[in-house]
Amino acid sequence: MISKVLTVEGLxxxxxxxxxxxxxxxxxxxxxxxGLLGHNGAGKSTSIECILGVKKADSGQITVLELxxxxxxxQLFEKVGVQFQQMNYQEKIMVGELCDLTHSFYKTPADWxxxxxxxxxxxxxxxxxxxxxGGERQRLSVLLAxxxxxxxxxxDELTTGLDxxxxxxxxxxxxxxxxxxxxxILTSHYIDEVKNLCDRICILKRGCTVALDTVAEVIRKxxxxxxxxxxxxxxxxxxxxxxxx
Amino acid sequence: xxxxxVMFKTEMKLTIRDMNILIFGVGFSVVLTVILGIVMGNKPxxxxxxxxxxxxxxxxxxxxxxxxxxxxxxxxxxxxxxxxKILKRFKVTPVNPAMLLxxxxxxxFLMSAISLIMVYGTSVLFFDYSMRGPFLVxxxxxxxxxxxxxxxxxxxxxxxxxxxxxxxxCCLFYFPMLFLSGATLPYEIMPEMMQKAANxxxxxxxxxxxxxxxxxxxxxxxxxxxxxxIALAVISIIVSIRxxxxx
Numbered sequence: 001m002i003s004k005v006l007t008v009e010g011l012x013x014x015x016x017x018x019x020x021x022x023x024x025x026x027x028x029x030x031x032x033x034x035g036l037l038g039h040n041g042a043g044k045s046t047s048i049e050c051i052l053g054v055k056k057a058d059s060g061q062i063t064v065l066e067l068x069x070x071x072x073x074x075q076l077f078e079k080v081g082v083q084f085q086q087m088n089y090q091e092k093i094m095v096g097e098l099c100d101l102t103h104s105f106y107k108t109p110a111d112w113x114x115x116x117x118x119x120x121x122x123x124x125x126x127x128x129x130x131x132x133x134g135g136e137r138q139r140l141s142v143l144l145a146x147x148x149x150x151x152x153x154x155x156d157e158l159t160t161g162l163d164x165x166x167x168x169x170x171x172x173x174x175x176x177x178x179x180x181x182x183x184x185i186l187t188s189h190y191i192d193e194v195k196n197l198c199d200r201i202c203i204l205k206r207g208c209t210v211a212l213d214t215v216a217e218v219i220r221k222x223x224x225x226x227x228x229x230x231x232x233x234x235x236x237x238x239x240x241x242x243x244x245x
Numbered sequence: 246x247x248x249x250x251v252m253f254k255t256e257m258k259l260t261i262r263d264m265n266i267l268i269f270g271v272g273f274s275v276v277l278t279v280i281l282g283i284v285m286g287n288k289p290x291x292x293x294x295x296x297x298x299x300x301x302x303x304x305x306x307x308x309x310x311x312x313x314x315x316x317x318x319x320x321x322x323x324x325x326x327x328x329x330k331i332l333k334r335f336k337v338t339p340v341n342p343a344m345l346l347x348x349x350x351x352x353x354f355l356m357s358a359i360s361l362i363m364v365y366g367t368s369v370l371f372f373d374y375s376m377r378g379p380f381l382v383x384x385x386x387x388x389x390x391x392x393x394x395x396x397x398x399x400x401x402x403x404x405x406x407x408x409x410x411x412x413x414x415c416c417l418f419y420f421p422m423l424f425l426s427g428a429t430l431p432y433e434i435m436p437e438m439m440q441k442a443a444n445x446x447x448x449x450x451x452x453x454x455x456x457x458x459x460x461x462x463x464x465x466x467x468x469x470x471x472x473x474x475i476a477l478a479v480i481s482i483i484v485s486i487r488x489x490x491x492x
Contacts, residue, residue: 052336052337053336054333054336054337054492073336073339074339074341075339077337077338077339078339080337082334082337084330084333084334087330087334088329088330088331089329089331090255090256090259090326090329090331091259091263091325092259092262092263093255093259097255097258100251100255101251101252101255102338103251104247104248104250104251104252105248105338105339105340106338106339107339148338
């Protein structure tokens with residue numbers, strides 16, 4: 001049994017002369033839901049892409065499920081599901097075809113017909129992915145990340161575009177999977193979502209870590225008593241806050 | 246193996262659903278066969294030629310399938326999948342994204358082969374066509390031209406930074422080659438100046454090879470086009486490897 005599912009040490013990445021991620025350090029334990037927060041352009045997606053090995057970090061040590069994501073890609077991604085922001089698919093592919101294709105990549109995949117039911121998409125197998133509504137597409141992208149039957153899943157803006165009911169359903173389902181031992185790393189713009197799901201969070205501001213702790217501790221260390229205000233305070237533009245960390 | 250099978254089945258369905266390759270690769274070449282067959286058919290290719298117009302044109306018509314799949318199909322689908330980050334998504338699965346490229350090449354090869362079979366069937370059944378050269382030599386030359394043009398198609402996909410450039414490059418190479426290399430308009434009836442210009446198009450050389458093997462012409466007619474086809478493939482592969490990007 002692995003207790004540390006993910007270790008990030010000193011991750012740094014810059015684009016030309018802009019520093020996108022500066023010395024990021026965190027660990028995620030098995031069964032934890034870890035949230036990466038920050039404004040647009042704070043470095044959330046870049047961090048995730050470097051952790052997954054699709055972007056090459058300038059420096060830093062990444063270990064996922066005791067594996068190196070670049071050297072052990074084939075082995076690692078049997079057990080890791082990934083949802084990127086705004087996924088695009090093949091032109092004119094149907095929901096069922098896309099699920100079946102994704103299913104064929106893995107040795108021990110989940111039953112995608114069951115997942116379609118869970119995500120309220122059953123009966124849509126013969127529909128083109130391009131004809132789905134925004135919410136349905138978003139649910140499909142989360143579903144695809146769960147087809148590997150993963151031990152660890154990365155969800156980048158998992159409920160953007162979903163209505164309240166659909167978001168609650170997704171949260172409930174993810175909490176249920178967490179109970180079964182799934183580890184989740186997510187990014188989100190919604191504070192209620194983070195409050196609802198995350199055990200610990202990391203707030204990024206222009207690539208720098210400005211907070212890294214449990215939700216309760218992050219609030220306690222701020223002058224506020226709720227996560228909304230605390231988040232805005234941490235990620236705000238005031239220069240004074242940096243002294244705290 | 247299961248992944249490959251499911252991926253092939255899916256991409257084949259998508260290609261058929263898309264219709265473009267069916268229309269431009271298969272449909273167009275069959276229609277061209279029928280039109281040329283009805284208009285020129287069994288007439289001698291040129292005044293006093295020993296072979297018919299149909300026999301002479303066969304090698305040119307079958308190149309339409311190669312050109313449509315290799316110069317339109319492959320570069321467009323590869324740059325589309327790159328643009329949509331589908332290739333990138335494969336990098337976070339146990340499957341190598343190169344498998345998707347292989348599957349696409351195979352799908353297009355199959356469409357090209359279907360086009361060849363349909364053109365051959367139509368010419369034999371309706372226009373008294375029979376191949377003069379040895380069948381096996383023709384098939385080998387067909388595979389060489391296909392390999393060479395597909396490599397060039399991969400080169401176009403590799404040097405295009407986005408889908409718009411890919412579209413532009415495909416139009417820039419596909420249409421001139423379709424009309425000027427002798428695939429549609431017979432090379433033999435072009436004025437000398439035009440022939441000289443056409444000689445520079447890689448597909449012209451490919452068609453010369455296909456015609457020479459279909460007609461069973463002496464080997465010295467094939468040396469030049471074979472050399473050019475191999476050279477094009479080698480250069481294209483080197484450039485493709487140098488410039489190819491997964492995203």
